[in-house]
Amino acid sequence: MDIRVQGPGPTAPFLSAKDLFQTEHDLSLPVRVRLQDDPDERTWAAHYDDYHVLNISRQAASSAMARELALHEFAHMVRHEQQHPSHTQSTEEVLYLALAGKRVERRKLSHCYQIANHMKDIYADDITLSVGPGEKLLSFLESSLAAAVVDRPETPPRHGLERLSPGTDPEITAVNAAFALALAERHDLVDDEHRLYDLAHVAAMDAPEVDFQEFKRRFRELAREPDTSTYRQVLVDATRSYTSSERLAAD
Template sequence: MDLRVLGGAPADPFLSAADVFETEFSIEYPVFVTVRDDPDSRTWAAHYEDHHVLNISRQAATSAMAREFALHELSHMARNEERHVSHYQSTEEAVFLALAGRTVERRKLAHCYQIANHCKDIYADDLTLAVAPADKLVQFLESQLAASLIDRPQTTTNPEYRLVTPGSDPDITAVNAAFALALVERHDLISDDHRLYDLAHAAADDAPNISLETFKEHFRTLADDPSKSEYRRTLVDVVRRYVVGPSVAAD
């Protein structure tokens, strides 16, 4: 694999990720790692006609999770090169089909794209977990969910004056919890008494309109190699369930 690190970050985690990834999979096009100074910049892969770019913040690039982040993004690149439907189906098209004729607030719309990205992440991590131990990933999922629960909005106990403070949105936190459980169950990574289940159920308690089990099954049972129409229907269904609920989604 032709991988080059730009921006002055340590190259070792990325070169190590490339070596591990190549034990099972390959990436044809060159990979450029671009390190960004913005600590809030998420890690993501961009795909071009003749190369890929792994974008990562300097904070993430120098963290204990740097190799795992890189492996995840290399998996996205491999899925892109194999033209897996999850990485070519238009999210905009699926969201439009799911929500046609409905008015949706901007916050919920942003969540729809996050949910669609979870589906792509499932397929990427199917590759990641085939080449790397899962311990750090499980710890990361646990810490992220715990942080979201700590940051959840708080309400007063006075029923006449319910003040909601800013924080993580309970609905999308519950969906994120469902994604975490789906990923670990899909690959049989944890036992039934793992703390992640307690955190996920706490998230579900905060979001009574979200079925943790329904979304978990959506993510967990994604077919390995769906057709374009099958995958489009899956995205449409999961987006519609989030926005309008199960009764309308089933229509």
């Protein structure tokens, strides 16, 4: 793997991640790490014809999660190079197939993109967790879910209004909880007494219209190597399930 860090900032986490990643996987294309000044800049990967880009804030690059964040993005790059269906399927195509002729609230459409991203993350973390320990990832999932549960609003928004943060929306928080628990169970990161179960229970109770158990099953049991048609149908079904209450209201 060829990694080049662009701009002043720490390089050790990326080199450490590279060394660990190469024990099981490799990338054909070089990686450019772009350090961003904005501390709120999310970590994400971009893909081009002859290289990948890992975008990360300097604050995140200096955090205790820096190596794990890099490993996760390297895994997305592998999936991209593999042309894995989770990383090639157009979310817009899925929305068209799943919701044609239906009226769906804009915030729920944005949540459908998040559901698709969760599925991408499942497949990326199948790789991430094959090369590195899952303790930090589990702690990150737990703390993120705890913050979202605490931050939930007391009352639902009025019709037509969107919440300031999708993380405070009980419905997508329940889906996020299903994703976190599914990923942890898929890789045997938790026992029955783990706090993640309590947090997920609270999130599910706050959004009874979301079939929490069904979403957890969908995420946890994603086929390891689906073909394109199978993966598309899984995502279409998840989209229809999440927006089913909206469709009933519209009909």
